[in-house]
Amino acid sequence: MKNWTLAELQDLYHSPLLELVFKAASVHREHHNPREVQISTLLSIKTGGCPEDCAYCPQAARYHTDVEKNDLMTVNQVETAAKRAKALGSSRLCMGAAWRNVKDNEEFDHVIELVKTVNKLDMEVCATLGMLSEHQAKRLADAGLYAYNHNLDTSEEYYKEIISTRGYEDRLKTLDNVRKADLTVCSGGIIGMGEVVDDRLKMLLTLSNLDPRPESVPINALVAVDGTPLEDQTPVSIWEMIRMVAVTRIVMPTSVVRLSAGRTSMSIEGQALCFLAGAGSIFAGDKLLTTPNPDVFQDLEMFDLLGLTPTEPFAKHEQPQIKEEEVASNGETERWSRPGHKIEANIAYTRKGQEQRRQQLEEKEG
Numbered sequence: 096m097k098n099w100t101l102a103e104l105q106d107l108y109h110s111p112l113l114e115l116v117f118k119a120a121s122v123h124r125e126h127h128n129p130r131e132v133q134i135s136t137l138l139s140i141k142t143g144g145c146p147e148d149c150a151y152c153p154q155a156a157r158y159h160t161d162v163e164k165n166d167l168m169t170v171n172q173v174e175t176a177a178k179r180a181k182a183l184g185s186s187r188l189c190m191g192a193a194w195r196n197v198k199d200n201e202e203f204d205h206v207i208e209l210v211k212t213v214n215k216l217d218m219e220v221c222a223t224l225g226m227l228s229e230h231q232a233k234r235l236a237d238a239g240l241y242a243y244n245h246n247l248d249t250s251e252e253y254y255k256e257i258i259s260t261r262g263y264e265d266r267l268k269t270l271d272n273v274r275k276a277d278l279t280v281c282s283g284g285i286i287g288m289g290e291v292v293d294d295r296l297k298m299l300l301t302l303s304n305l306d307p308r309p310e311s312v313p314i315n316a317l318v319a320v321d322g323t324p325l326e327d328q329t330p331v332s333i334w335e336m337i338r339m340v341a342v343t344r345i346v347m348p349t350s351v352v353r354l355s356a357g358r359t360s361m362s363i364e365g366q367a368l369c370f371l372a373g374a375g376s377i378f379a380g381d382k383l384l385t386t387p388n389p390d391v392f393q394d395l396e397m398f399d400l401l402g403l404t405p406t407e408p409f410a411k412h413e414q415p416q417i418k419e420e421e422v423a424s425n426g427e428t429e430r431w432s433r434p435g436h437k438i439e440a441n442i443a444y445t446r447k448g449q450e451q452r453r454q455q456l457e458e459k460e461g
């Protein structure tokens with residue numbers, strides 16, 4: 096496994112755009128079928144009311160957004176949504192819960208049932224439920240989960256500007272727990288939160304140094320939601336998205352790069368360049384978790400136009416078998432951190448603050 100350096104990633108990111116795209120497209124063709132793009136559907140099985148303070152997130156209870164808090168979805172509701180997603184070409188269903196971490200309680204037992212239900216529909220089942228222990232990850236694996244999504248979101252340095260209720264090391268520990276349970280790892284981040292390019296590249300460096308690397312790397316453009324601290328962020332340009340997808344593709348050649356949040360403001364031409372640069376998956380459906388997404392039929396038209404076909408389920412790994420559970424809880428609890436730095440005091444949310452940070456970094460780098 097090649098160990099990339101920050102300097103190499105900087106060279107790639109800042110190289111002439113068409114050369115970068117050409118290079119990424121060549122790497123993509125060596126490891127993936129460029130005519131296939133996986134369609135994955137997101138389903139928010141437990142929405143809103145989250146105790147965390149992720150500055151980008153409309154589901155954090157402390158921000159005043161229009162998101163309504165909902166209880167866990169029933170097996171029936173999830174099965175209906177999964178069948179619909181499958182009929183529209185999705186081979187993966189990703190179930191999201193607005194939790195800080197998984198708890199050993201009836202709600203988790205219910206999620207185990209949801210995972211089994213979707214596995215039986217012969218779809219790849221993914222979940223994103225916050226931090227979790229190795230035992231909890233093992234329970235999900237035994238229920239037939241295929242992948243666990245847990246994003247690093249940005250660099251370790253910039254993370255402190257975005258979240259105060261947990262640390263970067265908690266994220267890495269969860270990824271390690273997921274790996275120990277033999278689940279596939281889905282981990283990526285968000286661009287457009289006021290970070291500098293090096294923050295994006297440092298995040299990619301951390302992901303590319305995981306051994307094994309994540310099988311799936313979502314790249315999200317921030318959806319700036321009214322009521323969150325990042326509501327006034329300037330949207331990232333499509334060129335930044337293309338560069339980010341391309342660099343991700345080159346540094347983690349066998350991973351699936353997911354063109355994730357932010358597609359409502361991207362043209363078909365822009366998305367086509369992302370696919371050329373190595374994006375191998377999209378999230379489809381009228382909604383992501385809580386925010387809008389392009390119309391699914393328009394996405395299918397885009398596939399026709401570009402000559403793309405949806406990837407079949409289990410193209411990369413076998414379908415996990417549902418196993419008998421041994422014990423629901425092993426009595427152990429993980430100790431997650433609570434760094435508690437003041438998110439309100441962050442300079443990141445003002446343009447002046449971002450300019451100051453850019454200057455500080457430039458001075459540091461001489």
Ligand code: SAM
Binds near residue numbers: 153244315320
């Ligand atoms: N609570 C769990 C957690 O934080 O891991 C799972 C759900 S959380 C909503 C999943 C991911 O959605 C986050 O890690 C973040 O990358 C992404 N996300 C949340 N809000 C977003 C936004 N406004 N724009 C782009 N991505 C966002």
Ligand code: DTB
Binds near residue numbers: 382383
């Ligand atoms: C990921 O990286 N992006 C998805 C999925 N993994 C869980 C979530 C995007 C959420 C966008 C904001 C919302 O719709 O609430």
Ligand code: SF4
Binds near residue numbers: 145148194195
């Ligand atoms: Fe949103 Fe997840 Fe953060 Fe909760 S932990 S505020 S759901 S991103």
